[in-house]
Amino acid sequence: MPSAAERTRTLVQSTCSAVLLIPGVDVTRPEQLTPQARVVGTDGEVFLLFPADSPAVRAATHAQDDELSAVLEITDVAPVSVPHRIRGRAWVTGWLTCVPGLAEPGAMMLRLEVGELRVDDLWGVSSVEPEDFARAGVDPLVSYETELLQHLHSVHGEQVQGLCALLGDRAEGSDGGGQRAVPLALDRFGLRVRFVGERCFDARFDFPEPVRDVTELRRAMHTLFEAAAP
Known part of the structure; x- marks a missing residue:
């Protein structure tokens, strides 16, 4: 399974929705505290791009002693329609400062020095140590997961449904034929399916074995579907 540090790093560097919560900063629209972009630096710090006139930038500019x-x-929502769509959340707590000169005119880059995750x-x-977060890798499928899950759901629905045959005793009493199988999450180690009924x-x-790219994923999925075929 992916480590907690890898899962957190993957969420931070994904396209999941995010909001920056700053004590004492209230806004009329939540999107005012949503970064336009985010990236993790070499030392594990998180860089967040905001409009130069945003409440977050104003707060960081006027902060004393950094x-x-x-x-x-960060909130992770399943890209397919399924009950209980929120797949996870991550919280990165730290200290915020402005980093002038890294953004285009009209924008400002903020640096979040990580203290807790x-x-x-x-x-x-799970809790994650900042050092482990800084060293963790990002799942190689994160950029493609949304498209891949939607493709599996719309094009390979019958084959995903057929995976119920691999459940063994877990399928007993679940009305296997009436269960609706929805591909829920995908990473380099495997596929998670939610059975709804x-x-x-x-x-x-x-x-x-873990996959490193989409080509290896196709082979792994083919092997998985073959194992479930009648």
Whole structure:
């Protein structure tokens, strides 16, 4: 399974929605605290791009002694229609400062020095050390996951449904024929499917070995579907 640090790093560098929470900064529209872009630096700090006149930039500009605390909250929502669509959240807590000169005119880059991290996702709840976060890699499928899950759902729905045959005892009493199988999450280690029907549960289907790119993923999915074929 992916480590908590890898899962957190992947969420931070994904396209999931994010909001920067700053104590004492209230806005009329939540999107005012949504960064236009975010990237993780070489030392694990998180750089956030905002309009130069945004409340976040104003707060960082007027902060004293560079001690403006903030929390970057990231929410991961499944890209396919399924009950309980929120797949996870991550919180990056740290200190915010302005970094002039890194952004185009009219924008400002903010630096969030990481102090604490926490992730609550389909794998469970974990705390992450900043050093582990800085060293962690990003899942190689993160840029393609949305498109791949939607493709599996719309084009290969019957084959995804057929994975129920691999559940063994877990399928007993679940009315396997009446269960609707929805591809929920995908990473280099495997595919997670949510079975929805009289009862709702998730099943994880591991690949024979971790995949490094979409080409290897296609082979892994072919092997998985073959194993479930009657």
